[in-house]
Amino acid sequence: MSADGPEIRTFLCRSDNIGVLIRDPATGACAAIDVPDAEPVLAALDEAGWTLTDILVTHRHGDHVAGIPEVKARTGAKVTAPAKAGNAVPDVDRSIAEGDRVEVGMLEAEVWETPGHCADHVSYIFRNAGVAFAGDTLFTLGCGRVMEAEPETLWHSLERFLVLPDAMKVYSGHDYVLANARFALAADPGNAALQERMAEAERLKAEGGFLIPSTMAAEKATNPFLRAAEPDLARAVKLDPGTDPEKVFTALRAWKNRF
Template sequence: MAVELLIIPCLADNYAYVVHEAATDTTTVIDVPEAPPVLKALNERGWKANLILLTHHHADHIDGVQALSAATGAKIVGAKADAHRLPKLDQEVSPGEKLAIGMEHVEVLPADGHTVGHIAYYFPEGGLLFSGDSLMSWGCGRLFEGSAQQMYDTLSRFSELPDETLVCSGHEYTEANGRFALSIEPENPNLIDRMENVRAIRAQARPTVPVELGLEKATNPFLRGDDPKLRAALGLPESATPVEVFTEARARKDRF
């Protein structure tokens, strides 16, 4: 099914996303750090937002929600578990539910770790994963509320999706995340090649997202807990479990 994806830079380094399904003229916005750039993009194309999907409660993902909803009439959808700290929701959802959006049946996935109550949205027909601040391009979100085990479980679930899935994360952090990955494995050719590509993209002031999940699985240290090369690079014993590898990598990233 053909959908058009817009990546809209907001604030200093945030992204909002718009998915437009031409066949049904359905327009969905995922997270709204600020309303004006999103409204501008919609107006330029003659689209009217029908739904706003929220991943989590942090201000840099929701501050523009009410203004966008007021301007367009879009209904606001978010996690039932997070409803007490989100803008007023028109529809509360829980992990495991599916949303009928146009011709899509969007899956609501649990994404605890960065926050508790964080959710993600998977569009199986469009091959799109809106991961908010859980799985990031070449990284993962900081553990503000959840545990390392929760984030590891979240990323493990995402890893089961098709490799061609496009990961749409909430920030332009790819180059910084890549510098961290290379600090652990400076001679890894996959990381070196990816960094060259990322720097070329950023030199043109283009977004580095979305990114294919298969590339994340090959290069993102937070998805490689079972890789013996990464485990050795972190100085962990052979007995270290994948979640222990993840925990060590996340602790190092916090200090990086």
């Protein structure tokens, strides 16, 4: 990887999607993580003066891939997408699966299959650069809605993130931070660190920003879905402390669906 580390820009797409560009300053290679909409991605590239070389797709849902044809036509970027998405992602050049690696210049990412939100979901872990792109699997203070699996499947995907270093920055696919924070406080009201993060999220929102990226340290301390092993979260869903975290997570996710 580049000795200088990656350059990263985040911006809103559509109403609440997060657009992300990651660039290797050593080579000039630059990737978009998903393309929810072409216009904001192209505008961000123009503003930065960067040349797009790659599009890394996390999953096949339309709000993550709709802008790919226009952006590829304008930039010639290579599209990398989950093999399990089949033909649902347009203009794919390379299909990837668990254990594959992708490069953006000298930056290298591990491909993790992280199903639960949908069956084809992958996350890109740039371990040496200290950044992870979790798409709709892990959100700041939340997690994705389970759509094509049992809740346990998403829990096992989330468990993988728990082993990442505390300093790892995590970029999610949507800005659901305030809604997630309200639920987190309902589930974990005595968490002082969570109360501080809610205040920070509200301040950033008022300034036109968002609490993305997060860090694994912050998520381990405040995200109720990653804290399913904590006795307080078991009690919040009326389960005995010591209940299997998978069952606590399932109860939390069902509660969030109704929240």
